[in-house]
Amino acid sequence: MAFIPSRSKRHTTDSGDVKLNLNSMMDMFTIILLFLLKVYSTGGQMVQPSDYLTLPKSTVEKVPEVALDLSISKEWVVLNDKPVVKISDLLSSNNIVIPKLQQQLLMYANEAEKMQERYGKPFSGMVSIQGDKSIPYKVLVKVMATCGKSKYPNMRLYVYQKSS
């Protein structure tokens, strides 16, 4: 049998102000906020890992520095967000130095040297290499050799840190 509300009570409402109890939500938010503040690094993430490649994992603890960005994906060698050489072209050539990449690198090195002359910003010869974890050694060596021959002898291999 259905419950039939009495006719007289049907249109009565409670007194105007209904209070929402926010306490538990506040607790939750406070905890989330504290957690995120703890995770958040004050320096911010200066180095953005590329989206289209998976870096290898390593146990190093050095924090990345910002440098000329060179990434090696499965298909392209990308310098400062501009594709330079196809990996297949790179593999088919017997030359250990990659001419196209060397040309680009020397251009950046010249710019940086000009900056050093004019504004005193020292040219470190530093290049950051983000390589996909599955690229073969010969590709890595060719790219690194080219960097070494193009005024960028200080290489930084970026890796994901293994959580210990």
Add this chain to the structure above:
Amino acid sequence: MAFKPSKRSRRPQEDADPNLTPIMNLMVVLIPLLLSSAQFIKLGMIEINLPPASAGTVTQAEMPKEVDKKLNLTVTITDKGFYLASSMAVALGEKGEGPTIPKMADGAYNFGELNTLLTKIKKKATGVFKDSDQIIIVAEPEIEYQTVVSTMDAARTFEQENQTEPLFPSVALSATVM
């Protein structure tokens, strides 16, 4: 002269509710902001410093400037396992041939064993050789980047009495015959 509060104006105390709306506003803004900029994956970096371009050699840690007793410790990564060699000797496998440290039964590289062996070498080499913190890594052309990085990890540090000591932190990569 202080006034005495009147007794008549006392009303029953109401529940004082703080107004949480501004705090809620703040939270709603802050949490997405922090979430979007939070760094959940930590990046690291391996330093490899070469001397600026030198003709002939391609990627080598140091050109021999003076004749010193050099260790020239070299780890070669092949698809069968690791080969270890130095200027003094070539470390042989258990059977007298084959890789120094063969792959494990499941086909994975035995990085633990490599680390143990390198630790032994490090202890003997410290103080005797000038380049007792350097290692040269050579790999076959088809070896994956991840394997090379893991080998560098195995060669970087070792544990001694719960302390992490540097092993061969200065890594040089060498090109093999392509």
